[in-house]
Amino acid sequence: MLHLENLSFSVQNNGQSKQILKNINLQIERGKLYGVTGPNGSGKTTLAKVIMGILPHTEGHIYLDGEEISGKNITQRANLGIAYAFQQPPRFKGLTVQDLVKIAQPKLKNLSIRKKMRDVGLCPEDYMDRDMGSGLSGGEMKRIEIMQVLARSAKLAIFDEPEAGVDLWTIQRLVDIIVGIYKNNPEAAALIITHNRNILPICDELIVFEEGKIRLQGSQAEIWPLIRDDIVCQVQDTCRGEEII
Ligand SMILES: Nc1ncnc2c1ncn2[C@@H]1O[C@H](COP(=O)(O)OP(=O)(O)OP(=O)(O)O)[C@@H](O)[C@H]1O
Ligand SMILES: [Mg+2]
Structure with a gap:
């Protein structure tokens, strides 16, 4: 469905070019859940923003269902089904x-919006009319953001650290919902950027970033045993058992 070919992204920093994404080649297929992981600053969010058209890639090509979408803006890509x-x-x-x-999915009826809110653990009575500008906690904002993407029924949904700032109970619920919608869905695929040891093993494919490049890529069965060991080492060294890389 989505094909990235020799994709690079650079920024100008103090008059010098800094390459953030380096020659990324990736094939995303329908029916699969992709887990993207790797150290802080390795380029995961940048990749998501480049796919969505928020940042313009500087080299390479992006194809969606065979069509080059490099020249398309965020709205056009959203209309093509990327969220x-x-x-x-x-x-x-x-x-x-x-x-x-409603902006994300104008056809959605109030009843469905209420259901989606409950899905992400927000009580509709308390949140329907809350202002998005201030007062919402980080975790509440995060759940609303995820709900918005779920409401869109996108053919390619990208979740950037859906677990960040969200309490453990809600993480499991969100994961169940994402899995329910996207795993084995012949129409769609999801890319989950995450450091979470509970989310990575349930993905079909894993992609590990390092310094702007894909270091490892393959099926969950192939890649998880390799990175699980990395995680164990780092957890022992730095995190005293917390469930992060
Ligand atoms: N405009 C910019 N100018 C300079 N450096 C940038 C710019 N945008 C991103 N970077 C750098 O690119 C690198 C990749 O950032 P990115 O946000 O993609 O990392 P990430 O893998 O998502 O990290 P995290 O796990 O912390 O979310 C970082 O070192 C970041 O500082
Ligand atoms: Mg990031």
Whole structure:
């Protein structure tokens, strides 16, 4: 469905070019759940933003169902079925939670919006009319952001650290929902950027980033045993058993 070919992204930093993504080649197929992981700063969020058209890649090609979409903007890519849930959701002053979901999916009826809110662990009575500009906690913002992507029924949904700032109980619920929608779905695929040891093993394919490049890529069965050992080492060294890489 999505094909990235020799994709690179550079920024100008103090008059010098800094390459953030280096020659990425990736094939995303329908019916699969992809887990993307790797150290902080390795380029995962940048990749998501380049796919969504938020950042313009500097070299290479992006094809969606065989069509080159490199020249298309965010709205055009969204209309083609790509959706992105931000790692740090932007705050929109003057928009209510309900407005935001309706923008994402205008056809959605109030009853369905209420159900989607409950799916992500938010009580509709308390949140439907809340302002997106201020007052919502980080975890609440994150759940609303995820709900917005789920509401879109996108053919390619990208979740950027859906677990970040979300309590453990809700993480499991969100994971179950994402898996329920995207695993073995012949129409769609999801890419989950995550450091979470519970999410990575349930993905079909794993992609490990390092310094702007894909270090490892393959089936869960092939890659998970390799990175699980990495995680164990790092957890022992730095995190005293916390479930992060
Ligand atoms: N505009 C920019 N100018 C300079 N450096 C940038 C710019 N945008 C991104 N970077 C750098 O690119 C690298 C990749 O950032 P990115 O946000 O993609 O990392 P990440 O893998 O998502 O990390 P994390 O796990 O912390 O979310 C980082 O070192 C970041 O500082
Ligand atoms: Mg990131």
